Amino acid sequence: MTKKHVNRSILSVILSAVICLSVTGCDFSDNSTSDSRSSSSSFDSSYSSDSSLPESSSNVETSSKTDSSSNHSETISSSKTTSSATTTSLTTTTTSKATTTTTTAKATPRFNPSLIPTYSGSAYVAINGNIPFFTSDDMTTSAYEKYSPLDSLGRCGAAMSCIGRELMPTEPRGSIGMVKPSGWHLVKYQGIEGNYLYNRCHLIGYQLTGENANERNLVTGTRYMNIQGMEPLENRTANYIKSTGNHVIYRSTPIFQGSNLLCTGVLMEGKSVEDNGAGLTFCVFAYNVQPGIKINYADGSSSSPEFIETQSTTKATTKQTTNNNPSVQPSSSYVLNKNTHKFHYPSCSSVSKMSEKNKVYFNGTRDQVISQGYSPCQRCNP
Numbered sequence: 001m002t003k004k005h006v007n008r009s010i011l012s013v014i015l016s017a018v019i020c021l022s023v024t025g026c027d028f029s030d031n032s033t034s035d036s037r038s039s040s041s042s043f044d045s046s047y048s049s050d051s052s053l054p055e056s057s058s059n060v061e062t063s064s065k066t067d068s069s070s071n072h073s074e075t076i077s078s079s080k081t082t083s084s085a086t087t088t089s090l091t092t093t094t095t096s097k098a099t100t101t102t103t104t105a106k107a108t109p110r111f112n113p114s115l116i117p118t119y120s121g122s123a124y125v126a127i128n129g130n131i132p133f134f135t136s137d138d139m140t141t142s143a144y145e146k147y148s149p150l151d152s153l154g155r156c157g158a159a160m161s162c163i164g165r166e167l168m169p170t171e172p173r174g175s176i177g178m179v180k181p182s183g184w185h186l187v188k189y190q191g192i193e194g195n196y197l198y199n200r201c202h203l204i205g206y207q208l209t210g211e212n213a214n215e216r217n218l219v220t221g222t223r224y225m226n227i228q229g230m231e232p233l234e235n236r237t238a239n240y241i242k243s244t245g246n247h248v249i250y251r252s253t254p255i256f257q258g259s260n261l262l263c264t265g266v267l268m269e270g271k272s273v274e275d276n277g278a279g280l281t282f283c284v285f286a287y288n289v290q291p292g293i294k295i296n297y298a299d300g301s302s303s304s305p306e307f308i309e310t311q312s313t314t315k316a317t318t319k320q321t322t323n324n325n326p327s328v329q330p331s332s333s334y335v336l337n338k339n340t341h342k343f344h345y346p347s348c349s350s351v352s353k354m355s356e357k358n359k360v361y362f363n364g365t366r367d368q369v370i371s372q373g374y375s376p377c378q379r380c381n382p
Contacts, residue, residue, distance in 0.1 A: 111267060113255050116285050123228035124268075124286040132269035132283040134249055139273050141247045143167050145209050147216035153261060155182045156219050158253040159203035162273070165241060169210030172341045172373030176200050176213045183220040183262030183300030189293060192223050194333075194366040197290055197302060199226040203252035203266065205234035207375070208241075219254045219263055220300055222290040227381070229286030233268050235378070237280065246274040255285075262300040263288055334369055334382055336360035343369050348380035 111133060117125055143164045148157025161167070179200055188195040201221030204211060211217050221230070230252075237248050250270045254263035265288045272280040289295070293304045334343045335351045339358040344351050351359075362369055366382065376382050 111253075113257070113264075116255075116265070119287045119289050122287075123224060124230075124233075124284040127267065127283050127285050130281065130283050132249075132251070132271050132281065134251075134269065134271055138249055139271075139276075140249075141273055143247065145204065145211065147203075147211075147214060150216060153182060153259060155256055155261065155263075156203060156216055156254050158251055159217055160249075160251040161204055161209055162247055163204075163208050163237065163241060163250050164247040165245060167209045168238070168241070169206060173206045173212055173370060173375065174373060175371040176218065177367070177371055179213055179215050179218050181215070181218050181220040183260075183297075185220075185300050185302070187302060189290075189302075189304055191292060192290065193227070194223065196365055196367065197222060197293060198300070199223055199367065201226045201230060201266075203254065204250060205230070205238070207238050208234060208250065219266070220261075221263075221266070221288050222293075222295075224290045225265065225286050225288045229288075230266065230268065231381075233270065233282060233284065233286075236282075237270055240272060240280045244272075244274075244279060246272055246279065248272050248280060257297065260297040262295065262297040264297060265289075333364055334362045334366075336362050336369065336374055341374050342377050343374040343382055344377040345380045345382045348377055348382075350377055350379055 111127065116127070140162050141164070143162050143166050145159070145161035145167065147159045150156060181200060185198060187197045189197055198220050199222070200218045202211070203217050203219060206212050237250060240246070241248060248270050251268075253267040255265055255267060256263050266286045267283075268286060269283045270280055271277045293302050295302045335346050335348070335354070336343045337354055337358050338360055339355070342350075343362065366376075370376075
């Protein structure tokens with residue numbers, strides 16, 4: 001080979017090496033840029049719709065851009081954790097209003113059933129200084145009502161509503177005898193008004209939302225809890241709304257211990273919206289007790305020296321008698337007004353003012369007369 005040929009060969013080799021290095025360098029630079037953008041684009045799109053993510057998510061993104069090869073799996077894991085935590089928080093916030101005693105997933109005070117004072121003769125007792133556990137997010141003037149689904153034992157959960165005139169009923173209440181809440185027993189004792197130990201208690205009273213035979217709104221409660229414990233708060237709420245036209249945020253939560261079928265009582269909360277609680281505010285626990293009666297909350301069974309009889313859970317027949325001779329008044333449990341659809345004790349002062357053509361003398365229980373669409377007189381509270 002001549003010297004000329006050798007020089008050409010060497011020059012060819014050098015030129016090939018230079019071209020190869022140049023091309024390889026360009027390919028490396030392009031690939032690196034492509035990987036970084038791909039990782040960034042993928043990460044950004046997974047969070048672009050959620051502006052509530054913590055600021056630390058931007059630090060994770062920077063880390064992924066810095067070293068896509070070593071931090072890729074760690075970055076994905078971190079993003080999944082953040083997403084899961086955010087989703088859990090949102091879910092809790094959404095569902096807690098209807099299912100728990102608190103209203104958001106934030107660190108707000110929680111109702112602790114273990115702090116309920118022992119029953120000492122009052123039908124209900126103030127809880128949390130009589131201040132409900134609502135938050136500012138709960139305060140709205142848009143009327144609604146929510147009822148929790150029954151749990152695996154058939155027990156009710158919390159019921160919550162923004163109550164206004166627009167939710168109140170405009171027609172008489174219908175029958176609820178077909179509903180058998182958890183722990184239900186049809187049992188009678190001497191010394192109880194109407195003799196029946198248990199009532200089907202509305203968590204949110206019919207007079208407030210018109211919700212009647214809804215199994216998610218009815219718990220087994222003693223006559224004492226229904227009339228002495230819950231009804232006074234329901235009446236106060238109804239009277240406030242009717243007199244002002246304002247709205248009230250209202251929640252009733254039955255409290256069950258363990259797997260008991262009968263609740264130990266109901267936590268009742270209410271707060272007027274437009275005046276921020278100035279007109280109406282309460283947070284009380286109504287005891288599911290009946291003085292003189294021993295109750296087994298596991299299944300709702302009961303006992304007492306005054307025990308007189310039990311009955312089957314079939315609906316009792318109702319008898320009404322009309323009196324065509326005003327001078328002779330039959331012995332009856334209640335006097336019904338066909339015009340106003342109110343019922344009264346026979347001794348009620350309203351009865352003497354009632355037109356005879358509107359009177360119906362009724363022999364039966366309170367539940368039976370209510371099931372026919374009558375509501376109790378606010379004066380004598382039958």
